Amino acid sequence: DAGVIQSPRHEVTEMGQEVTLRCKPISGHNSLFWYRQTMMRGLELLIYFNNNVPIDDSGMPEDRFSAKMPNASFSTLKIQPSEPRDSAVYFCASSSLAGGSYEQYFGPGTRLTVT
Amino acid sequence: QQPVQSPQAVILREGEDAVINCSSSKALYSVHWYRQKHGEAPVFLMILLKGGEQKGHDKISASFNEKKQQSSLYLTASQLSYSGTYFCGTEDSGTYKYIFGTGTRLKVLA
Numbered sequence: 486d487a488g489v490i491q492s493p494r495h496e497v498t499e500m501g502q503e504v505t506l507r508c509k510p511i512s513g514h515n516s517l518f519w520y521r522q523t524m525m526r527g528l529e530l531l532i533y534f535n536n537n538v539p540i541d542d543s544g545m546p547e548d549r550f551s552a553k554m555p556n557a558s559f560s561t562l563k564i565q566p567s568e569p570r571d572s573a574v575y576f577c578a579s580s581s582l583a584g585g586s587y588e589q590y591f592g593p594g595t596r597l598t599v600t
Numbered sequence: 601q602q603p604v605q606s607p608q609a610v611i612l613r614e615g616e617d618a619v620i621n622c623s624s625s626k627a628l629y630s631v632h633w634y635r636q637k638h639g640e641a642p643v644f645l646m647i648l649l650k651g652g653e654q655k656g657h658d659k660i661s662a663s664f665n666e667k668k669q670q671s672s673l674y675l676t677a678s679q680l681s682y683s684g685t686y687f688c689g690t691e692d693s694g695t696y697k698y699i700f701g702t703g704t705r706l707k708v709l710a
Contacts, residue, residue, distance in 0.1 A: 518698075527602070528642070528687060528700040541697060576641055588632070589689075591641035 489592035491577050497598045503565040506595045509558055510579030518589060519552055519562050520576040534560065567599045601625045603690045603701035611707045612678050620673040620704045622688030629696060631664050631671040632689035642687060650693065678708045
């Protein structure tokens with residue numbers, strides 16, 4: 486399996502622009518997680534889906550952030566409008582319920598820079 | 601509330617042992633451990649479910665004390681490849697909400 490695929494790997498955009506990050510989970514996994522990592526705040530869970538349904542979006546920082554999972558093989562995280570403080574590495578991870586808990590496999594991440 | 605890891609950073613010589621602790625203020629269902637190398641994604645190491653079990657993976661093992669809401673990761677006879685940042689991920693036993701810990705930077709020197 487190719488593992489979790491994320492695109493783009495790097496994104497540089499100007500403040501106010503819309504940014505869309507994409508994720509393809511591992512085939513057969515039924516849970517998908519979006520994380521943001523910064524030096525200041527560490528690794529933060531933004532939202533997670535189970536069977537394509539958003540279960541917990543309490544980590545989504547503001548209404549400027551939205552996430553969708555239209556099918557089992559694709560998810561997007563959108564920021565509109567983007568701000569410099571959104572600069573971070575965004576990871577997508579997928580998992581299947583194993584032994585009662587989730588073993589998460591992370592994608593390579595998207596490094597977002599908002600100027 | 602983010603689980604607190606200690607120490608924040610540790611430097612070892614190859615072959616030395618280390619212990620990394622993860623403490624939560626909430627009752628836990630499970631604890632996960634991940635290692636992240638610089639510029640890379642976190643990589644799963646192991647899961648421990650409530651029940652006080654201990655697990656091992658090569659020379660890396662972990663314990664989970666459900667009553668104390670703590671987990672410890674033990675690295676024995678450390679190798680250069682162990683260098684990286686270690687994160688615990690905790691799953692709340694009430695809400696099953698998943699939160700990563702503050703991280704521990706570990707560097708192994710030759």
